[in-house]
Amino acid sequence: MYQEQGVLQEDLDNIQIENISPIKWIMGFINKTFVIAELEVRKLKHDPTELLTRAAQPALWMLVFGEVFTRVRAIPTGSMSYLDFMAPGILAQSVLFVAIFYGISIIWERDLGIVHKFLASPIPRGSIVLGKALSAGVRAVSQAIIIYFLSLLLHVSLSWEPYNLVGILFVVIISAALFSTFSLIIACIVKTRERFMGIGQVLTMPLFFASNAIYPIAMMPNWLKAIAHFNPLTYEVDALRAFMINGGTSLYGLAFDFGALLLSMIILTVIATALYPSVAR
Amino acid sequence: MKILELNNLTKRFGEFTAVNSISYSINKGEIFGLVGPNGAGKTTTIKILTTLLPATSGKASIGGCDVTRNASKVRRIIGYVPQLLSADGNLTGYENLLVFAKLYDIPSKEREKRIIDSLHFMGLSDSAKKLVKSYSGGMIRRLEIAQAVLHKPLVLFLDEPTVGLDPVARETVWEYIRVLAKGGTTVLMTTHYMEEADAICTRIAIMNKGNIAAIGSPLELKESIGDADATLNKVFEYYIGKLLESEEPEGNFKDVSRTRRVARRLG
Numbered sequence: 001m002y003q004e005q006g007v008l009q010e011d012l013d014n015i016q017i018e019n020i021s022p023i024k025w026i027m028g029f030i031n032k033t034f035v036i037a038e039l040e041v042r043k044l045k046h047d048p049t050e051l052l053t054r055a056a057q058p059a060l061w062m063l064v065f066g067e068v069f070t071r072v073r074a075i076p077t078g079s080m081s082y083l084d085f086m087a088p089g090i091l092a093q094s095v096l097f098v099a100i101f102y103g104i105s106i107i108w109e110r111d112l113g114i115v116h117k118f119l120a121s122p123i124p125r126g127s128i129v130l131g132k133a134l135s136a137g138v139r140a141v142s143q144a145i146i147i148y149f150l151s152l153l154l155h156v157s158l159s160w161e162p163y164n165l166v167g168i169l170f171v172v173i174i175s176a177a178l179f180s181t182f183s184l185i186i187a188c189i190v191k192t193r194e195r196f197m198g199i200g201q202v203l204t205m206p207l208f209f210a211s212n213a214i215y216p217i218a219m220m221p222n223w224l225k226a227i228a229h230f231n232p233l234t235y236e237v238d239a240l241r242a243f244m245i246n247g248g249t250s251l252y253g254l255a256f257d258f259g260a261l262l263l264s265m266i267i268l269t270v271i272a273t274a275l276y277p278s279v280a281r
Numbered sequence: 282m283k284i285l286e287l288n289n290l291t292k293r294f295g296e297f298t299a300v301n302s303i304s305y306s307i308n309k310g311e312i313f314g315l316v317g318p319n320g321a322g323k324t325t326t327i328k329i330l331t332t333l334l335p336a337t338s339g340k341a342s343i344g345g346c347d348v349t350r351n352a353s354k355v356r357r358i359i360g361y362v363p364q365l366l367s368a369d370g371n372l373t374g375y376e377n378l379l380v381f382a383k384l385y386d387i388p389s390k391e392r393e394k395r396i397i398d399s400l401h402f403m404g405l406s407d408s409a410k411k412l413v414k415s416y417s418g419g420m421i422r423r424l425e426i427a428q429a430v431l432h433k434p435l436v437l438f439l440d441e442p443t444v445g446l447d448p449v450a451r452e453t454v455w456e457y458i459r460v461l462a463k464g465g466t467t468v469l470m471t472t473h474y475m476e477e478a479d480a481i482c483t484r485i486a487i488m489n490k491g492n493i494a495a496i497g498s499p500l501e502l503k504e505s506i507g508d509a510d511a512t513l514n515k516v517f518e519y520y521i522g523k524l525l526e527s528e529e530p531e532g533n534f535k536d537v538s539r540t541r542r543v544a545r546r547l548g
Contacts, residue, residue, distance in 0.1 A: 028386075035383045042380075043371040046412060113365030117429075120331040120361040120438075122353060123384050280333050 032123050036131025041138055051139065055146040058094035062087065062150050065214070075215045080245065087147065087156045088240035088248070089213030092233055094143040095172055096207060099136045099179035101200050103187030106132075110191075110279050119280050126273045129184065133177035133269070140176030144168060157246040167243035167254075174261045175236040179207075181268040188275035212251075213237050235260040282309045284435055284467045285330070289339035292325050292491075299325040301491035302339060307436075307484075312458060312468040314482035316475065318521060321488040323471040324364065327438055330469070331361045344435050357385075360429030364440035364471075368425050370414040374405055377413060378428055385432035395431060403427045403457065419450025426457060430466065437461065439470035443477060455481050475513035485513075487520050494520040 020028075044051070062083075069075060070082040077085040109115045118128055151158055183200070190196050210224055211217075211233040217225055228234050239257035242250035250257060285307040292300040300322040307313045315323040328334040330341055332352040340347060346354045368377050378396045387395060400406050403423040413421060422442060430437060442458070443451040458481055462468050472478050478485050479499050486496040495502055495516070503511045506519045 032384060035380060038383075039369070039372070039376075039380045042376055043369065046371050046373075111365065113363030113367035114369065116331075116333060116363040116365075117361060117367045119333050120356060120359065121381075121384060122356040277333075280328075 029124050029127055032127035033131040033134065036123070036128055037134040037138070040132065040135030044135075044139065051142045054098055054139075055094065055143060057097060058090045058143070058147060059150055061093065062090050062147075062154060066090070066154070075219070077216065079247070081157075083154055084157050084245050084248075085241075086214055087151045087154075087158075088244045089211075089237050091144055091147045091172070091240055091244065092175065092211075092213050092237045093208055094147060095140040095176050095236070096179055096204065096233060098139045098143055099176045100183050100204055100207075101197075102132070102136050102180035103183035103185070104193060104196050104200075106184055106187045106276075106279060107191065107193050107196060116280050119277055125276050126269065129181060129269055129272045129276055130177075132184065133181045133265075134173070136180030137173030137176040140172045141169065144172045159244060159246045159248070164243045168240065171236060171239045171243065171257075171261070174258075174265060175232070178232055178261060178265045178268060181265065181272050184272045185268065185275055188272065188279055191279070207231060207233055211237060232261055232264045283307070284309050284311075285313075285341075285343050285469065287326075287330075287339070287341045290326070290329065290336055290341050291338045292322075292329060292334065293337045298491050300329070300336075303488075303491075303493050304339075305486060305493065305496060307467060307469060309435075309467055310462055310465055311483045312462045312470065312481050314478040314485040315469070315471045315488055316473070316478050316485060316517065317488035317494075320490070322491040323488055324440060326488075327361075327440055327469070327471060331359060331438055332356055357432075358435045360432070360434035360437045362422075362425045362429045362437075362439050362442060364444065366421060366425075368413050368416075368421050368428065371412065373410050373412055374400065374416070374420075374424050375409040377424060378431060381428050381431055387432060399427045399431055402460075404453075417450070418446050419453060422446065422450070422454055423457060426454070426461075430461060434466065436467045436469060439468060441471055441473060443472070443474065451477070475517055479513045487517060489521050 066083050066086050069086070073082065075082055075085075106115065119125075148158065186199055186203075187196055190199060206227075208214075210227045211231050212228065213233065217228050217234065220228060235252065235257040238250050238252050239254055239261075241248045242254060252260075283306045287306070288304050289302045290300055290304070291298070291302050299320075303322075303326070315326060317323055325334065329336050330343065330348055332348055332355055335349055342348065343355050344358050346358070348355050368374075369380075372380070375396065378399060379392070382392045382396060397406075400409050403426065405420060405424060405427070408416060408420060413424065416424065426437075426439070426442070439458070443454050446454065455477070458468055458470075462483075470482075482499065484496065484498050485502060487494045487502070495505060497505065499513060500509065502513070502516045503509050506516055508515070
């Protein structure tokens with residue numbers, strides 16, 4: 001009996017996992033996060049059509065809504081033209097659209113058994129959540145490129161300063177990660193495709209309209225102002241406006257914008273990590 | 282050598298007892314089969330052992346590691362192929378294995394060789410660069426098994442490994458499972474097919490309503506009903522009181538729609 005146990009222990013000791021240092025754990029965590037993101041990006045590479053179809057809606061907003069409201073001058077945007085004001089808002093919108101339905105993939109993966117396989121593996125749960133969020137970020141960057149292209153066509157006064165472009169990259173990735181994690185949380189709670197689609201539709205509208213995306217918050221009634229200030233999209237748009245447009249400024253300060261986005265991201269990631277295992281039950 | 286031990290393992294969902302204080306142990310290199318009607322507690326047992334579901338009471342350990350208290354270690358030493366189709370259709374066979382090799386920390390020097398060997402072993406070398414979407418059901422199952430044993434687990438869990446496969450594909454999967462077990466991998470599988478349990482399992486536990494109705498090698502089970510030449514179907518009928526094949530699906534709507542979806546994808 002003892003000998004049996006001994007042989008077994010030897011087998012187990014070959015798998016070095018006991019007593020790993022925190023630094024090693026964090027390195028492993030980051031590594032796994034990137035592998036999960038890599039997996040998603042590889043899938044996207046095999047079938048990128050989704051990215052183009054997703055771009056249709058923001059394109060229509062810019063071409064139709066944007067062009068019309070630029071002419072009627074119904075919305076006070078100060079020294080900026082309305083189209084300049086709106087372009088960052090539409091970028092934020094397309095990031096939101098890419099991210100907010102992302103959670104449905106979890107429901108598919110649950111039905112296919114992929115979630116079960118991940119959960120029975122040693123990948124940290126947080127890595128799965130963050131890796132997926134990161135890949136939503138990659139999707140969102142492709143949308144940003146399309147919006148920039150449209151903005152060029154419509155003569156939006158774009159800034160091409162390298163540090164502004166890097167800023168855009170960060171804001172877009174963090175925001176997509178944030179909203180996709182939010183979407184993942186909803187998927188973990190509702191658990192079926194039908195309910196998820198319904199709730200996704202219901203959430204997109206208020207998130208988009210209770211923000212500074214297509215009109216300044218100053219125009220809003222007080223109760224809506226209060227809501228807009230708790231909406232991460234507001235800070236995303238605020239930062240995008242400063243980075244994207246020549247002469248654009250941030251209303252709340254870029255540090256505050258980034259702080260608000262990162263804080264929401266961390267809170268949502270913690271919640272999603274806790275909820276994710278319940279999908280398989 | 283005992284690899285897997287269950288001790289009064291119990292799982293309740295509210296009032297319903299899915300697994301009722303079951304105890305047994307499985308030795309290294311065994312192919313252990315769990316059979317029983319729908320709702321017998323087979324999948325629940327596997328979910329507990331693969332750390333997906335916490336047990337209500339009792340203990341289970343794999344390689345001496347408790348599945349609840351030492352879950353992260355257990356996850357390193359098991360491989361799991363869920364009943365549903367879990368390979369990623371939008372990736373190639375090679376990529377499916379590559380991602381798992383990375384997730385299981387297989388050193389990058391060894392990775393390439395292990396993946397190629399494993400594709401070769403499973404007879405998938407020619408389709409390695411094709412999208413899994415284009416694979417047949419049998420090929421997908423083999424790929425999933427390859428994925429689950431890439432890190433050389435002590436115990437491999439297979440939930441209905443041949444559901445929806447044609448007889449030829451089924452035989453091929455059996456052969457791979459036998460070879461893996463010969464190489465020292467312990468296999469715990471559930472199945473609905475009595476001839477499958479008879480063909481490859483070294484021991485079988487017949488579960489019914491969360492309890493173990495009978496346990497033993499196929500021959501022992503047959504002898505236990507006084508007829509060494511009986512089919513396992515007969516044995517099953519004796520212990521459960523009805524035939525498995527004639528049974529209507531008892532699962533709820535969700536289970537049925539999932540099974541049908543799997544069957545459809547396997548085409």
